[in-house]
Every structure is written in C-alpha cells, then in structure tokens.
C-alpha cells in the first residue's frame with residue numbers, strides 16, 4: 001500500500017533499524033522504543049490487522065518471534081518480555097499494517113505498563 005509507512009520500510013523507501021528479515025517477515029526497532037530493544041515484527045504483505053491475517057501468515061510472523069526474543073535476551077538481558085498486538089484504533093493501533101510488538105522488560109519503572 002503506497003501510503004503505508006511499514007510498506008515504505010519494506011520497500012526501502014524509508015529507513016529502519018532492521019533486526020531480522022526473510023522472504024515473508026521483517027523485524028525492526030520501534031522508532032520510539034518504550035523500552036530498550038522494543039521491536040516490531042511485520043508480514044511483508046500488507047495486512048491491516050489480525051482479521052486480515054491468514055493463519056499461514058500468522059504462522060510466519062510467530063515463527064520468528066522466539067528467535068528475535070532470544071536475540072534480545074542475549075543482547076540486553078531483560079528480566080521479562082511482553083508480546084503485544086493492537087487491532088483497531090480503539091485498541092491502540094496507530095499503524096494499520098499488522099505488527100507484533102516485542103517489548104523487553106527491565107523491572108519496575110522501565111517505562112512500559
């Protein structure tokens with residue numbers, strides 16, 4: 001989708017700090033990380049939200065989440081980690097290209113929750 005910021009990242013039209021990429025999935029650091037290492041995982045095909053995601057594509061996204069979580073764990077040594085997926089404006093979605101947040105946690109006062 002031409003006016004989608006995440007499609008622009010996929011196409012290389014705007015930069016992002018990529019942490020993982022394969023044929024189906026891209027992961028990159030959130031531009032305003034709520035905690036150190038906050039990462040977004042997206043399908044390369046434009047799907048607005050969970051309702052549009054096929055089970056196959058959901059599988060592709062989830063397949064890479066443990067890899068990225070382990071890489072974050074090795075790099076930043078968080079004490080916990082949240083997975084978060086907002087669907088719809090009322091649920092806090094602000095970019096309408098499906099994405100899974102990976103949010104490393106560092107204890108009380110880490111800036112999230």
Ligand code: 5GP
Pocket residue numbers: 005016017028029030031032033040085086092093094095096
């Ligand atoms: P949502 O609120 O839709 O669940 O999350 C969207 C996330 O995308 C936000 O955490 C926001 O900081 C991030 N974001 C928005 N625009 C950009 C961008 O241009 N680059 C990157 N890396 N992240 C972005």
Ligand code: ZN
Pocket residue numbers: 001004005006007008045046047096097
């Ligand atoms: Zn898109």
